Amino acid sequence: MKSLYRFVDYSIGLDPHAERDMEEMACTTCGDLSGCLPFGETQDWAIQHAAKTGHTGFRQVTTNYHRVVRNDRDLAPQLSVPAVFTPGQVVPPERA
Ligand SMILES: [Zn+2]
Numbered sequence: 043m044k045s046l047y048r049f050v051d052y053s054i055g056l057d058p059h060a061e062r063d064m065e066e067m068a069c070t071t072c073g074d075l076s077g078c079l080p081f082g083e084t085q086d087w088a089i090q091h092a093a094k095t096g097h098t099g100f101r102q103v104t105t106n107y108h109r110v111v112r113n114d115r116d117l118a119p120q121l122s123v124p125a126v127f128t129p130g131q132v133v134p135p136e137r138a
Contacts, residue, residue, distance in 0.1 A: 051113040060107035070099035078105065
């Protein structure tokens with residue numbers, strides 16, 4: 043039996059159906075974590091943690107989800123997001 047191989051190009055981009063810009067803050071002194079919170083709420087957590095503990099150093103991690111598509115099956119522009127929308131912002135219908 044013969045096999046036919048061919049090269050396929052892939053693209054990667056932000057998953058339009060996943061949450062975006064989920065943040066987590068970590069205290070660099072004790073390692074305490076804020077947990078995954080919507081955009082902007084990790085700063086409030088850090089201020090409250092500093093007030094309780096006196097710890098003043100923090101590391102912020104932002105999480106976004108990406109999706110890989112085959113260029114011959116999916117359109118790469120579907121993954122491209124010209125502006126990063128944050129939770130709470132109005133998302134245009136074509137991206138909802
Ligand atoms: Zn701490």
